[in-house]
Amino acid sequence: MAGTTEENIKERTLVNVDGGSPTAAERAFLDELVQGLGRGQVDEGHSTRTTYSADQGPLPERHLPLAVVWAESVGDVQLIVRTCAAHDVPIVPRGAGTGVSGGAHATAGCIVLSLERMTRILDLNPDDETAVVEPGVINADLNAAAAVHGLMYAPDPASYKMSTIGGNVATNAGGLRCAKYGVTRDSVLALDVVMADGSLLHTGHQTFKGVAGYDLTALLVGSEGTLGIVVGITVRLKYLPREIHTIAAFYQDFRSAAAGxxxxxxxxxxxxxxxxxxxxxxxxLDDINGSDLQKRGRSLLLVQTDGFGAAAEADVVRRVLADTGATVSMEPSAEAEMLVELRRNSRGVEVDDEFRVGEDIAVPRSRLVDFVAELEAMAIRFNVKLKVVAHAGDGNLHPTFWLDRVDPATDADALIRLNAALDESIRVGLAMGGTITGEHGVGQYKLRWLGLEQPEPVRELQRRIKELFDPAGILNPGKAI
Known part of the structure; x- marks a missing residue:
């Protein structure tokens, strides 16, 4: 299996790759971009290229892009893509850079195309309960605009205050509310996409229902910028709940909480x-925030009901969880919001690296208890640390394995142990009918496990789809498939 030998560990050692001064061909390409866009939209500075060369995913190596290029309109994106196509330069699209799987890592000889300046909400129709946004719109900003009309955009990844709708579309992001409202794909009705030749394609429909032809919108959602550059997104909005009840159920062990x-x-x-x-x-969380959650239990199941039936549903949940041995409380609104916000930040302040890797495994809900037990056992077996948060409503777990910083001279097999635990968690999750990624995407980092989940005929079909959309292979190469 990948990832458990010294050779594989060395292959993923961080390497800084900088091509130095542009070649004559690269210089001509960059000058053409500047001429078409202006100096304010193209930056070749070393500091900027370094900052934009990676998202928050672990880095197997670092490539600096030729330049960072900001698009400010659909026309800009078309010009950039056509120029790159003419010069055979790869394009790595980027939103806010909050991804954790390396989907926005720069690749050799590429430009990073930032869509963060395309921030307009083009339309918000409260009667149709839809919105049309540019890809750089921040998730929280769309929600604030929708709330004025008693509506909300349901997908809410933990990074909702900073992640962009375009980035959410690229990875088919989930979030805390996905137990009831689904993931990004369930809220996207239509897309405007710049194709690999610079042409503009519209997919989908303004209506909630529509089954004409193949569903290209669903295909593009989660494609991680490998099939086209999303420049417009039509989303379905949901009703903003009039009533919300939050229940905190504290257990003395994690497996009992999973059973709850x-x-x-x-x-x-x-x-x-x-x-x-x-x-x-x-x-x-207690260390970071000064809270006292550990005094109340060793595991927390946080449940939130919403809508006009929220109180009645909350009463049922409280009774059920109390019967499973939990210490249950109906929190006042201030503490309820605090608990939700603490959960949104519960992956911690660290960025994943070779000593700390958080994963994104989903298993059938009926196997939650079994999978948690396996995770705890493998952490002991491989002598690594473990913490787990989970979107338990849909079986999506985020186990994080890590080691304190070690001296390779005194603990030569530390990274081997860490990656062996990581690989084992993937293998066990798949054996239980799960998937290697529930919402973060494959990106660059998870490619080494993709073959364990998808047989070769499926992967070949995906490669053929990629070739159809992007025959020259310039759109986010080496990612997703």
């Missing part, structure tokens, strides 16, 4: 949020 998730399901209640935090996560 299944108990709520058997009661046939559909919470908007069901989040699970283990003791390691509670400990870190």
């Amino acid at each position: 998730v299944l108990a709520v399901g058997k009661a046939r209640v559909q919470p908007a949020i069901m989040e699970l935090l283990d003791n390691g996560t509670l400990e870190q």
Whole structure:
């Protein structure tokens, strides 16, 4: 299996790659971009290229792009793509850079195309309950605009205050509310996409229903910029709940809390949020925020019901969880919001690197308890640390394995142990009917596991789709498939 030998570890060692001064051909390409866009939209500075060369995913190596290029309109994106196509220069699209799988890592000889300046909400129709936005619109900003009309944009990844809708579309992002409202794909009705030749394509429809032809919109959502550059997004909005109830259920162990998730399901209640935090996560949150969550239990199941039936559903949830041995409280609104916000930040302040890797495995909900038990056992077996948070409502877990900084001279096999635990968690999750990524995307980092989940005929079909959309292979090469 990939990732458990010294040779594989060395292959993923961070390398800085900088081509130095542009070649004559690269210089001609960059000058053409500047001529078409202006100096303010093209930056070749070393500091800027370094900053934009990676997202928050682990770095197997670092390539500096030829330049960072900012698009400010659909026309800009078309000009950039056509110029890159003419010069055979790869394009790595980027939103806010909050991805954690390396989908926005620069590749050799590329430009990074930033869409962060395309921030307009082009239309918000409260009667149709839809909005049309540019890709650089921040998730939280769309929600604020929708809230004026009693509406919301349902997908809410933990990075919603800074991540862009375009980036959410690229990875098919989920979030805390996905237990009830689904992931990004469930809220996207139509897309405007600049294709690899610079042409503009519109897919989808303004209506909630529409089954004419193949669903290209669904195909493009989650394609991580490998099939086209999304420049416009039509989304379906949901009603902003008039009432929200948050329940905190503290357990003395994580497996019992996972069992509580299944108990709520058997009661046939559909919470908007069901989040699970283990003791390691509670400990870190207490250290960072000065809270006292650990005094109340060693694992927290955070449940939120919403809508006109929120109170009745919350009563059922409280009773069910109390019957499973939890210490249950109906929090006042201020603490409820605090708990939700603490969960949104529960991956910690660290950025993943070779000593710390957070994963994104989803398993069938019926296997949650089994998978958690396996994770705890493998952390002991491989002598690594573990903490787990989970979107428990849909079986999507975020286990983080890590080691304190070690001296390779005294602990030569530390990284081998860490990656062996990581690989084992993937293997076990797949054996339980799961997937290597529930919402973060494959990006660059998870490519080494993709073959374990998808057989070769499926992967070949995806390569053929990629070739159809991007025959020259310039759109985010080496990512997703």
